[in-house]
Amino acid sequence: MREELTALREQALRDIAGAADLSALEQVRVAVAGRAGTLTKAGEQMRHLAKEERPEIGKLLHEVRTAVTGALDARAAELSAAAEEAELARIDPTLPGRSRPVGSLHPLQHLQRRAVEIFRRMGFALAEGPDIETEWHCFDALNTPADHPARNEQDTFYLPDGRLLRTHTSSVQIRTMECTAPPVRIIAPGAAYRRDEVDATHLAQFTQMEGLYVDEGVTLGDLKGTLEYFFRELFGPDTKVRFRPHFFPFTEPSYEIDVRAAALGGGERWLELAGCGMVDPAVFAQICERRGDKVFDPEKVTGFAFGFGLERLAMILYGVPDIRMFVENDQRFLAQFPS
Ligand code: DAH
Numbered sequence: 209m210r211e212e213l214t215a216l217r218e219q220a221l222r223d224i225a226g227a228a229d230l231s232a233l234e235q236v237r238v239a240v241a242g243r244a245g246t247l248t249k250a251g252e253q254m255r256h257l258a259k260e261e262r263p264e265i266g267k268l269l270h271e272v273r274t275a276v277t278g279a280l281d282a283r284a285a286e287l288s289a290a291a292e293e294a295e296l297a298r299i300d301p302t303l304p305g306r307s308r309p310v311g312s313l314h315p316l317q318h319l320q321r322r323a324v325e326i327f328r329r330m331g332f333a334l335a336e337g338p339d340i341e342t343e344w345h346c347f348d349a350l351n352t353p354a355d356h357p358a359r360n361e362q363d364t365f366y367l368p369d370g371r372l373l374r375t376h377t378s379s380v381q382i383r384t385m386e387c388t389a390p391p392v393r394i395i396a397p398g399a400a401y402r403r404d405e406v407d408a409t410h411l412a413q414f415t416q417m418e419g420l421y422v423d424e425g426v427t428l429g430d431l432k433g434t435l436e437y438f439f440r441e442l443f444g445p446d447t448k449v450r451f452r453p454h455f456f457p458f459t460e461p462s463y464e465i466d467v468r469a470a471a472l473g474g475g476e477r478w479l480e481l482a483g484c485g486m487v488d489p490a491v492f493a494q495i496c497e498r499r500g501d502k503v504f505d506p507e508k509v510t511g512f513a514f515g516f517g518l519e520r521l522a523m524i525l526y527g528v529p530d531i532r533m534f535v536e537n538d539q540r541f542l543a544q545f546p547s
Pocket residue numbers: 375376377378418419456458459482483484485512513514515516
């Protein structure tokens with residue numbers, strides 16, 4: 209039995225050394241140490257041995273088993289290291305990486321962020337409201353009578369349930385005053401919708417920015433100072449701002465704001481950029497009625513509001529000839545704006 213075991217060891221070690229890969233090695237392991245393997249069988253023969261022989265052969269068997277298992281483990285480690293190395297050799301770490309194109313902010317988003325940032329410096333907070341609005345928030349609460357042209361079906365997108373796509377972001381003024389108390393100082397950028405024929409200067413959906421400031425003792429001087437500061441920050445210190453009397457249902461008095469600046473097409477002409485005014489006391493009265501309290505008592509608080517469109521501003525500022533370019537998602541256009 210001693211010779212048998214020695215032969216078994218030699219054979220096993222040769223087979224292990226000769227296994228070319230991990231699956232060949234696994235076959236060797238099964239053939240030697242598996243349930244029907246040579247080594248296992250040799251172990252079973254122990255019980256046929258004479259008692260005196262058992263300790264010596266047992267010891268030898270143990271040695272053989274240790275040698276074989278050790279060799280199996282060592283060869284397995286060797287083979288898997290070699291496999292890993294072969295895998296790595298297929299990769300060229302000196303190749304340049306694959307770079308992904310990095311996007312940039314949409315020009316309107318870029319302008320909106322700049323504008324919001326300026327108002328934030330003056331203590332305005334960001335506010336928002338839904339694009340689908342009730343007629344009350346969009347018109348009635350803003351002192352806009354039923355026969356006002358903005359309420360016409362031809363000018364506005366109505367839903368079957370009577371709600372509509374807001375025609376201006378002024379509805380956010382109302383939403384804000386419904387749920388907060390003065391002082392209110394908000395800036396609300398967002399989409400507005402009108403039934404306009406789409407052409408180089410019109411889209412059915414565009415972007416507006418609404419502002420509202422309500423407190424005790426807010427004056428027309430505050431309105432002028434705030435908007436002058438805003439336009440100078442946006443277009444540069446050479447900016448000139450002009451307030452031209454106008455009419456809006458929700459402000460009294462109301463103005464249109466014209467701006468001239470080198471940044472705006474050379475500054476040769478006045479550009480009409482925004483509407484504004486002192487909040488009409490009738491608006492505060494509507495809010496009081498809705499809230500059932502007097503925190504916006506028109507006898508106590510005053511306020512100013514303003515609104516402007518971002519597309520036209522961006523077109524002049526960035527020299528964009530056609531408003532449709534903002535929604536076409538043409539990368540040749542979008543890539544020209546730094547983020
Ligand atoms: N909502 C007006 C529009 O869509 C813009 C506007 C004018 C907003 C005067 C105001 C305002 O808050 O006071 O044309």
